[in-house]
Amino acid sequence: MAEPILKVKDVSVSFDNQEVLKDISFSVNEGDVLAIVGPNGAGKSVLFRVLMDFIPYDGEIKWRNDVKIGYVPQKFFEKSELPLTVREFFVLKSKNLFFKDKKFSDSVSHELKSVGLDPEILDKQLAHLSKGQSQRALIAWAILGHPNVLLFDEPTAGIDLAGEDTIYNLLHKMKDERGLTVLIISHDLNVVYRYADSVLCINKERICFGPPKRELTGENIKQLYGESAFYQHGH
Amino acid sequence: MGIDNQFLLIFSSGLFVALAASFLGAFVVAKRMALVGDVLSHVALPGIGLALVFGYDPIYGAAAFLLLAAFGTWFIERKTELPPEAIIGTFFTATLALGVILVPNEELFESLFGNLFAIKPQDAAIIMAVSFIIFILTIMLSRRLTIGIVAPDLAKSAGFKPDLSYLGFLLLFALSVALGIKLIGSVLMGALTILPAVSARNFSWSLKSFLSFSVILGLIMTGAGIFISNYFNFPPGPTVILTGIIFFVISLLFKK
Numbered sequence: 001m002a003e004p005i006l007k008v009k010d011v012s013v014s015f016d017n018q019e020v021l022k023d024i025s026f027s028v029n030e031g032d033v034l035a036i037v038g039p040n041g042a043g044k045s046v047l048f049r050v051l052m053d054f055i056p057y058d059g060e061i062k063w064r065n066d067v068k069i070g071y072v073p074q075k076f077f078e079k080s081e082l083p084l085t086v087r088e089f090f091v092l093k094s095k096n097l098f099f100k101d102k103k104f105s106d107s108v109s110h111e112l113k114s115v116g117l118d119p120e121i122l123d124k125q126l127a128h129l130s131k132g133q134s135q136r137a138l139i140a141w142a143i144l145g146h147p148n149v150l151l152f153d154e155p156t157a158g159i160d161l162a163g164e165d166t167i168y169n170l171l172h173k174m175k176d177e178r179g180l181t182v183l184i185i186s187h188d189l190n191v192v193y194r195y196a197d198s199v200l201c202i203n204k205e206r207i208c209f210g211p212p213k214r215e216l217t218g219e220n221i222k223q224l225y226g227e228s229a230f231y232q233h234g235h
Numbered sequence: 236m237g238i239d240n241q242f243l244l245i246f247s248s249g250l251f252v253a254l255a256a257s258f259l260g261a262f263v264v265a266k267r268m269a270l271v272g273d274v275l276s277h278v279a280l281p282g283i284g285l286a287l288v289f290g291y292d293p294i295y296g297a298a299a300f301l302l303l304a305a306f307g308t309w310f311i312e313r314k315t316e317l318p319p320e321a322i323i324g325t326f327f328t329a330t331l332a333l334g335v336i337l338v339p340n341e342e343l344f345e346s347l348f349g350n351l352f353a354i355k356p357q358d359a360a361i362i363m364a365v366s367f368i369i370f371i372l373t374i375m376l377s378r379r380l381t382i383g384i385v386a387p388d389l390a391k392s393a394g395f396k397p398d399l400s401y402l403g404f405l406l407l408f409a410l411s412v413a414l415g416i417k418l419i420g421s422v423l424m425g426a427l428t429i430l431p432a433v434s435a436r437n438f439s440w441s442l443k444s445f446l447s448f449s450v451i452l453g454l455i456m457t458g459a460g461i462f463i464s465n466y467f468n469f470p471p472g473p474t475v476i477l478t479g480i481i482f483f484v485i486s487l488l489f490k491k
Contacts, residue, residue: 049388052391052392054388054391069392070392071388071389071392071393073386073388073389081264081265081266081267081384081436082265082381082384082385082442082445083436083439083440083441083442083444083445084381084385084441084442085440085441085442088381088441088442088443089385092378092381092382092385093382093393125440125441126385141389142392151392
């Protein structure tokens with residue numbers, strides 16, 4: 001078997017002496033989709049921040065050398081004092097803020113189309129996009145420049161089901177067409193069943209890790225979300 | 236009242252001070268640091284006082300104190316995660332108190348509100364050159380600053396260092412305030428920084444238009460303000476700010 005693209009060993013994180021993550025270990029193979037699940041406050045987003053080296057941690061995180069990460073945050077366009085247009089938002093990623101760069105704007109249009117957005121959206125203000133549009137714009141932003149790993153922090157709410165469904169199809173398509181390795185924080189276990197090659201359940205510490213069909217047992221889910229969790233596995 | 240050399244020196248250095256301050260001001264407003272900037276500018280006072288006591292040009296004393304305060308704010312914010320206004324607010328009263336003790340009485344009022352010292356040609360040259368350099372450096376920092384403001388996590392994920400661009404921004408801002416001490420005064424420099432940007436924000440539709448209008452309005456309000464102050468023999472600082480307020484009121488009409 002090839003070398004995993006990511007190996008995480010005994011990673012712990014504490015804020016103010018409070019342990020937020022404890023001894024988390026897992027690995028991800030190239031081209032796989034890893035779903036990270038757990039209740040609110042389980043440390044899922046913290047784990048992403050650690051993986052991108054935003055915050056200090058104990059333990060070992062080893063990305064393969066050629067890794068290039070694209071990141072889709074959970075929420076983004078908070079009311080901003082900057083009247084940024086969608087075009088300008090993308091141009092921030094290029095070296096030229098004030099000069100036109102034909103090649104760059106071509107690749108922006110290309111990525112917009114690949115996430116199902118009309119390039120006409122470029123002249124809109126970022127703050128005026130719908131939630132579904134911003135989600136797609138964020139994905140386009142993340143995949144601009146061809147990363148080989150995508151970290152996707154799924155929004156808990158705000159995107160309608162139809163929209164959600166296509167976002168997952170989109171991620172799936174990207175995985176197939178571009179060979180992207182995808183790490184997704186998900187709140188929907190059905191989605192995990194359908195799209196993930198492996199699942200990591202955490203609630204501060206690791207509850208389970210492996211193929212979803214094997215790991216998402218009633219017992220693990222109970223342990224993860226508590227006794228009251230209701231879960232129906234739909235095929 | 237004729238147009239004399241002193242007026243020309245004030246006018247041209249005023250425009251350059253406005254160029255740097257109003258461009259930086261767009262980011263000050265975007266970062267929701269308007270009041271921080273205002274208070275930060277008062278930190279100049281003890282620097283002015285010490286410079287006067289030891290016979291240096293007050294600009295240098297102000298610059299030293301402001302740069303130190305900017306760096307201190309950045310450092311403490313990083314260490315403690317206290318919001319910048321709390322940090323600056325903590326130091327403000329102390330530096331103001333120190334400033335009032337240190338700055339000779341007759342010069343205190345002018346250090347706060349401008350019109351302090353006659354501008355010599357070499358002062359004007361330094362003010363213009365440094366302002367222009369600040370302006371260019373801010374342009375170069377724009378992309379990093381913007382992404383750091385809009386989405387710090389995205390910035391980091393794309394390999395930017397928002398922390399460092401923020402420090403660069405604070406230092407440039409501190410310097411630009413120091414340059415305006417003689418003309419506009421330390422209290423009013425905060426206003427010169429944010430007034431053009433808040434007005435521009437009311438009718439801009441993109442980052443580019445926001446930055447351009449901030450600079451254009453900054454230049455117009457300063458130019459017009461200095462002309463009016465010369466004509467009526469008002470001090471330039473307050474006149475510039477009042478001119479700016481008129482622009483702000485007009486900009487409200489554009490707000491949908």
